[in-house]
Amino acid sequence: MNKSLFAAITAPLLVALSLTACNSSTAKPEAPLEGARIGGPFALTDQNGKTVKDTDFAGKFRIIYFGYSYCPDVCPVDLQKIAAGFARFEKQQPERASQIQPIFITIDPERDTPQVLKQYVGAFHPRLIGLTGTPEQIKQVADAYLVMYKAQKPAGADPKAYLVDHSRQAYLMGKKGEPIALLPYDGTPEAIAAEIDKWTA
Template sequence: MNKTPAFLFALALSAALSACSGTAPRQEPPLEGARIGGAFSLTDQDGQTVSDTDFAGKHRIIYFGYSFCPDVCPIDLQKIAAGFALFEKQQPERAAKIQPIFITIDPERDTPAVLKQYVSAFHPRLIGLTGTPEQIKAVADAYLVMYKAQKPEGGDEGAGYLVDHSRQAYLMGPKGEPIALLPYDESPEKIAAEIDKWTA
């Protein structure tokens, strides 16, 4: 069947209006719907009990590591903190609604006092959380973080030990829902851009 000129004009006009409407489909967060995170009750660097509900209404940046880590953890935290600090400078009001959190996977050595000194080296708002080995295992499992202490045989820990662990920097939503993984191995600008993208 031949299309009339009026019909073709209407079709072209409809397409033009759709293109100019500016309504792009919503981009889904990469981790939307993933079973990551959950309730927890841990101890912060001041010795106070902290629960996940204390952060209700705030986005959270969560990184697991340990203070005795010789290189990886401090480098990751430096980059994450620098990215967050840049975002703070660019968007102070939005940044105030984001809580950066460091959760240890070495609770035997990372006491509140140790964490207090450690987290202060990265960002003034960074919270350090520790707990019993059982509490830490539960929260690590909830966030799909694997770790294993490489302790010497015989229990002689005088020379210290390393803890192998997976590396994830989570951006969680105001209800504790997973949103995205932050690129901790990228520049502060890229980290800030990723925070900006998913917290708007």
């Protein structure tokens, strides 16, 4: 990823993180992303071709990761670790895990059709939902979650063979859709499970 794109990706997230503050007067620590302007309403299409809205997850925590199925390495590795961490937490705390919905949102809607996503998300976790939509819908939800992305389509190359540069965030969102924390997608399953446990108690 080039430096200018990296800067454009990280700057909004750093601004959002700067909105949070420490509060040592309470027993439970303040969530790292509390008060950040991350997230918002959406209406997308899941891997079964069904329209899914953010309100469908009301009352549940959400793990949200943006990527694309044609990603050669980063996305599948991240998803494997997130899924493994969630599965570990699920085994330790099945009742609490049932109140958490893992979600994968594509940033490559041109190729990631519902049929493609159905095969893709099924390889990681049986409860993982894959969401796609029109380019306009995807841009709207990506902007709301401070996710930057840009397709790299060299002139004269195969129009269906391209990479997409994108920011990497794994969000833990609250029961009302509010941002809580960033999950350590590049950490161990134990670290991911511990972070989920910490903020969903």
